[in-house]
Amino acid sequence: MIVYLKGKLIEKAPSTVIIDVGGVGYEVFISVNTYDRLPASGSECMLRTYHHIREDAQILFGFFDEKEKKMFEMLLNVNGVGAKTALSILSGLTVIELSLCIAESNIKRISSVHGIGKKTAERIAMELRDKINPFEALSGSDSNQPENTIIRDAVMALTSLGFTQEKATKMVQAVLAKEKSTPDTETLLRKALSSK
Numbered sequence: 074m075i076v077y078l079k080g081k082l083i084e085k086a087p088s089t090v091i092i093d094v095g096g097v098g099y100e101v102f103i104s105v106n107t108y109d110r111l112p113a114s115g116s117e118c119m120l121r122t123y124h125h126i127r128e129d130a131q132i133l134f135g136f137f138d139e140k141e142k143k144m145f146e147m148l149l150n151v152n153g154v155g156a157k158t159a160l161s162i163l164s165g166l167t168v169i170e171l172s173l174c175i176a177e178s179n180i181k182r183i184s185s186v187h188g189i190g191k192k193t194a195e196r197i198a199m200e201l202r203d204k205i206n207p208f209e210a211l212s213g214s215d216s217n218q219p220e221n222t223i224i225r226d227a228v229m230a231l232t233s234l235g236f237t238q239e240k241a242t243k244m245v246q247a248v249l250a251k252e253k254s255t256p257d258t259e260t261l262l263r264k265a266l267s268s269k
Contacts, residue, residue: 075133079119085111087164090135092118101135105164110137125156134160144168151200153193162186162197174198175205176242224249227261244268 080094087108092099120135121142136142148159165186174182175198183194231241244265
């Protein structure tokens with residue numbers, strides 16, 4: 074199983090790259106989001122890979138970081154979502170955007186991706202909802218970071234006041250969308266309550 078490739082980026086396009094690893098050229102399918110983060114052709118680069126083995130082919134899918142690869146693998150576990158469809162979703166939405174859409178069951182936003190119908194979007198939201206950490210999705214970073222503790226505490230405080238977790242998450246997200254930095258828990262809670 075090929076888990077990553079490290080070598081010279083020979084060619085790149087929004088859907089595929091060719092990487093030279095020790096004189097062997099590997100074609101790797103990528104998302105637009107990975108393409109946007111790649112260095113110039115001729116540069117050294119590393120991609121984490123998913124080695125997709127079928128009866129008639131072996132295909133490599135590449136990802137700039139581990140979060141995108143993990144999301145790709147989660148999407149593959151959704152009934153009716155194949156590798157090409159999963160890559161298309163990750164081209165239309167960043168990992169953070171998709172995580173938030175799943176956490177909020179935002180079917181409309183998921184189905185706005187080219188080739189994704191309403192039923193597929195509903196399955197993605199339903200099957201992956203329990204696997205997404207809404208606090209990480211809100212901040213787009215590690216749940217151990219201080220700002221995530223603030224976000225988590227604010228959402229927990231709102232749920233203890235009787236709001237559902239979905240509603241509490243949306244209230245906090247609305248405040249964070251307007252703020253340049255994460256305020257302290259008390260300020261975040263106050264602003265979330267005043268904007269409801």
